[in-house]
Amino acid sequence: MESEAKRSYRMGARAAAMEATRARILEAAVALWARRWYDDVTLQHIADEAGVSVQTIVNHFDSKDGLADAIADRLASQTEVARQAPTGDVPAIVAVLFEDYEGHGDANVLWIAQVDRVPAIARAAAHARGQHRAWLERVFADRLPARGPAREHALTLHYAATDVYLWKLWRRDLGLSREDAERAMCDLLTSIDPRKRNYE
Known part of the structure; x- marks a missing residue:
């Protein structure tokens, strides 16, 4: 036995x-x-x-879509671990984000291009958008206004300034070096700091 x-x-x-x-x-x-x-x-x-x-x-x-959903969950967990950055340190935040985009940005752009016709990718993209927003709220917690329209406006600007398509524009379409692209994003984030602007 x-x-x-x-x-x-x-x-x-x-x-x-x-x-x-x-x-x-x-x-x-x-x-x-x-x-x-x-x-x-x-x-x-x-x-x-x-x-x-x-x-x-x-x-x-179970299926191809089930596999895609599992990949989305796995990448979300990996992204959460990889994007650890000190709150308010813009150069460090940008460096962490670029490390992610340099490794996965091209694949992300390819997947996003298929959102309208592949339900599994649409689900993954929706989750990724929510995850990116939550990350922005965490790493820029020192500068975001209190709850309300001003905060939503500031988050919209920060989302646009850190979106993967902006990385693609600078690194792939315009051919900027990583150093120059990171500096551009830092300058953009500094320019939209809500503490220096009137959002009321």
Whole structure:
């Protein structure tokens, strides 16, 4: 008869193997969707990239949209961890944001372009917008007005000044160096500081 310790070890090893397979599938899908349109990537492509069967993907995520939702959750958690910045320190805030955008900005722009036709991406984008807004409220807590129209206006300006499309404009479309683009964002954020403007 199998001992309790042996059974526990076997179950633990099985759970670890399943989690490793799940992570491999997620990484494969992220890699493919970072450079190709959502509709152009099939479950078979992801299975081949991850070294698993399509059925294994279905067992873990139910469907392609289920996999996309899981990726959105995973990236949201990673973003939360990566975007740690001291409140009110504009250069540090911008540096942290650029570190994220330099690694994931191109993929983000590609996904955003598909929001209107892929429900899973629309859900992910809506969550990302809420997450970015919450981050802005946290890192700029020292400068934002109290609750009300003035705060909403200030948040709108800060959102525009830190949006991934502005990063794309500077880094990809205009070809600015990262240093120059970071300096531009710092200047923009400094210029819209509510403490220096009248929002009433």
